[in-house]
Amino acid sequence: MTLSTLRTRTAETLLPFLVGGILWEGGCRFFDVSPQILPPPSLIAAQAVELWAKGALRQHILASLFRLLLGYVLAVTAGIILGALIALKSDIRRMSSLTLSLLISIPTITWVPVLLITMGLGDRTVITAVFLGGLFEMIYSTALGVENVNRRIVDAARIMGAKRTDLFFRVMLPASLSFVIPALRLCIGYCWRALIGAEILSAMIRWGLGKMIFEARFWNDVTVMFIGLLSIGLLAVLFDRVFLRRLERITIEKWGIAARIDA
């Protein structure tokens, strides 16, 4: 990417926010909207800087990221292993299909009361909820991806003497990435949802973006709620750009495997 295209793209991304921000700020001032209902962006920014300087915002973000990423990594790892097992062993597939579609339909937040009862009110509950939130989608999509790998490629690799582990890691897994990468994206979304839900419901947790947003409710502090929501949005976009987009570019885009479109 050349410098000038980079510059245009940055401008294209920032311009809408600039326009939106000015309209928002202007609207708030012109109509004299109470900051108790809709704070202007200038107030949100000032408050965010203050919260960051106090160290509170950073602590909330770090606590949430730790739980999110730990749960996510566990869910992805377990999901890929179990998904591959399901796809490769037809008896396991038959045994798991009904159970999996039931499990996938359960809103993750409903696990939280069960986890609160069984695992207590702390971090373990939240991380387990994040794990469960991402797990079933990952299993399902990995299984679908591995099932859809062209059998001829697998046979060709086998004839050329590939061992079982090679066959999986160097043939099947790369070939199923056009399913797995969209699943990674869906999965982080489910994990975020589980994280925020669990943080809200877990009484013993002090730090975390979900906690921050929920506690702002007691003071009707809409500004802090906006800061929390924006932090979640920005962190999610950042994760997508830094990790998932890059992964896509060096794998399925480079190899020319069509990606499915999901949101």
Next chain:
Amino acid sequence: MKPRTVFLALLPLAGFLLTWQVLADQRWINTALFPSPGQIAASMAALMTEYEDGRSVLAMHVFTTGKRLAAAAMEGIVIGMTGGCLLAVSRWFYRLANPFILLILPIPGIAMAPLFIVWLGFGDQVIITIGAVTTFFPVAYNTYAGIRSVNPQIVHAASIMGAGPLRILVQVYLPWAAVYILNGIKLGLARCWRTVVAVEFIAAADWGLGYMIWDAAEHLNASVVYGGIFLLALLFVILEKGLINGIARLTVNRWGFSLS
């Protein structure tokens, strides 16, 4: 389906429930925390036959959640499809709206709940609005992608043969994009379902399955919690398999496509 397939599909569930029942009957697990499947079924049956104002309590919870889900999904789908069409038709609109969509898309519905509670108060309105917001995004994006995927030559052909813009939208673009749109709706419905139940946990005043589960958990009534979870899973499987696959069979499957 072959009997072997049915048997294998039911095996893990039956095994799990049976083991649980035996463990609970033998008091090897704490039945206050893990009541046996029999107790769970009994307490659900009790809720079903418990009447308030002449209506079954369990049925009211299910009905309320269903009503909210239907309202939220309808709003989200209609606005989402409109938004997706706009995004696809106007480059200018796309450039302006896309950064905002990218930013808001990943925010979980339950995180928006406190904000919307301040704006709208407790109850139905908050739950339906947040449900609609979360349904909107996948529907809009997939509608957009579907419309962009239409071969322009087909559009030209239709317009040469005298079709007006509205007719081209309804008879060319939308059927052609139907696979994408239905996938978007499927995804949106899944998000909507999760969001509605989740927001019911914190914003429902008296009815709804999410409220029922959270209320039971706060009163340490474990059998209603487990029963509620099982009921939620069952309801959504029926909804997804019945509704979405039904629509797909009537439309895209007949045209030779299938949903992912």
